[in-house]
Amino acid sequence: MAIRDIQFPSANGRDQIQGWIYEPVRPARAVVQVVHGLGEHSRRYLHMITRLLDAGFVVAADDHAGHGRTAVVSGEWGDTGPHGAVAVVEDEAALSRMVQETHPDLPFFMFGHSWGSMIARGFASAHGEVLSGLALCGVASQIRGIDEGVDRAALDRRIADEGGMARDDGFVDQMFEGFTSRYDHVNGPTDWIAVDPAVVLDHSRDPFNNLQAPMTLRFVRDFIELYDHVTAPEWYHGVASDLPVLIMSGDMDPVANYGEGAYHVANELQLSGHRDVRTRIWTGYRHEIHNDPDTREEVERELVDFIARHLA
Numbered sequence: 141m142a143i144r145d146i147q148f149p150s151a152n153g154r155d156q157i158q159g160w161i162y163e164p165v166r167p168a169r170a171v172v173q174v175v176h177g178l179g180e181h182s183r184r185y186l187h188m189i190t191r192l193l194d195a196g197f198v199v200a201a202d203d204h205a206g207h208g209r210t211a212v213v214s215g216e217w218g219d220t221g222p223h224g225a226v227a228v229v230e231d232e233a234a235l236s237r238m239v240q241e242t243h244p245d246l247p248f249f250m251f252g253h254s255w256g257s258m259i260a261r262g263f264a265s266a267h268g269e270v271l272s273g274l275a276l277c278g279v280a281s282q283i284r285g286i287d288e289g290v291d292r293a294a295l296d297r298r299i300a301d302e303g304g305m306a307r308d309d310g311f312v313d314q315m316f317e318g319f320t321s322r323y324d325h326v327n328g329p330t331d332w333i334a335v336d337p338a339v340v341l342d343h344s345r346d347p348f349n350n351l352q353a354p355m356t357l358r359f360v361r362d363f364i365e366l367y368d369h370v371t372a373p374e375w376y377h378g379v380a381s382d383l384p385v386l387i388m389s390g391d392m393d394p395v396a397n398y399g400e401g402a403y404h405v406a407n408e409l410q411l412s413g414h415r416d417v418r419t420r421i422w423t424g425y426r427h428e429i430h431n432d433p434d435t436r437e438e439v440e441r442e443l444v445d446f447i448a449r450h451l452a
Contacts, residue, residue: 141165141193146238150205151230152221158209159202159235161242164193170247170272170447171239174201175232175263177254177278178363179218179351180343181208188251188430191440197447198246200239204228204259206359208348218355219305224362225369229262236263236270247272249447253430254278254395255363261370265378273450275386275443278393278427281401283315286367290314295361304358311360319394332394334428343428376412384416385409386446388439390425418446 142163147156160182172192176182182201189199203210205220205228220228232250240248248270252260257276264274295311319332330351333340343349355363369375387406391399399421406419420442422435429435 146202146235148231148234148238150210150221150227151234152205152224152227154221155205155210155214155216157202157205157231157235158213159200159238161239162189162193162199162201164196164198166196168198168243168246169196170249170451171198171200171243172447173232173236173239173248173250174199175250175252175256175260176201176204176207177256179207179349179353180346181348183208183348184343184346184431185253187436188440188443191444195444195448197249198239198243200235202231202235203348204231206355207350211350212348217350218307218353219359220362222358224359225262225366228259228366229266232259232263233267236267240270247451249273249275249450251275251277251443254280254427258366258370261375261379262366264383265370265375268380268383271383273384273386273447275388275446276405277388277430277439279387279389279396279402279405280367281371281395281405282397283367283395283401284397285315285317285319286364289317290364292364295357295364299357299361302357304356304361306357307354308357308360309354311357312355315360315364316394322392322394322398332426334426334432335392335424335434336432339428339431339433373408376408376414379409379414381413382416383414384446384450385414385418386443387417387419388421388429388442390422390427390429390435392425393427393429395427
């Protein structure tokens with residue numbers, strides 16, 4: 141395995157995005173771009189990346205603006221910059237161009253988890269012509285706190301009064317309200333991350349994570365705007381109907397409305413003309429099915445099989 145560190149200017153005009161391109165030791169069969177979620181970083185996917193490399197796939201990944209190593213370099217945590225909803229999608233487009241320049245003949249796939257599933261869906265509607273397949277994990281859909289709970293008018297007023305760089309003091313809590321309400325024996329507010337308490341602990345103590353750090357108000361609004369865009373009925377008709385889509389979730393994942401949101405996305409895709417849609421739900425498991433030790437091997441196998449089926 142060869143790893144290449146890369147940096148490129150963010151579309152937000154502020155950050156230098158920190159990324160990595162992983163090359164397999166065997167002849168490459170495809171490129172897979174991994175898009176991480178909110179408050180984390182791309183090296184939390186190393187187990188999956190290793191499995192993809194073993195299957196003969198080049199892997200590209202970066203740390204989004206306001207996250208991970210990109211935030212360490214810039215000093216800006218929890219903020220994606222001006223027009224962040226658009227910028228994070230365009231940053232993934234920039235990374236995709238970089239890896240496709242070195243592998244122009246390989247099929248190109250994208251895997252997005254959680255917020256990354258939103259970014260990947262935004263990519264699919266804006267740049268979907270380059271995709272051979274789209275995989276969505278922990279897919280964000282039917283989040284009641286965003287659809288009904290967050291006071292959007294109050295958020296806009298706060299931004300107008302204090303500026304977008306003011307830090308959140310409760311809007312994210314509104315978005316994620318009730319995320320642990322269906323669980324017994326709740327130990328902390330991030331128990332929705334995984335069933336295995338070691339995964340939840342690892343997430344909370346990772347110095348490159350910042351899920352519980354206050355976000356800027358403009359990032360909260362950009363997050364909501366991107367969610368609104370990719371969950372709107374128009375989005376489904378804006379994606380090529382022949383694009384294969386894989387949807388994966390746990391049925392105890394509040395980000396996917398406990399599995400119902402995942403089925404909703406799949407049904408809406410099929411109703412809009414998509415016929416190559418596969419949905420896989422893991423019973424009893426939560427958000428990070430790709431990290432939980434009981435499910436990660438199956439999740440990786442499902443992803444590798446999906447890519448292999450669509451290499452042609």
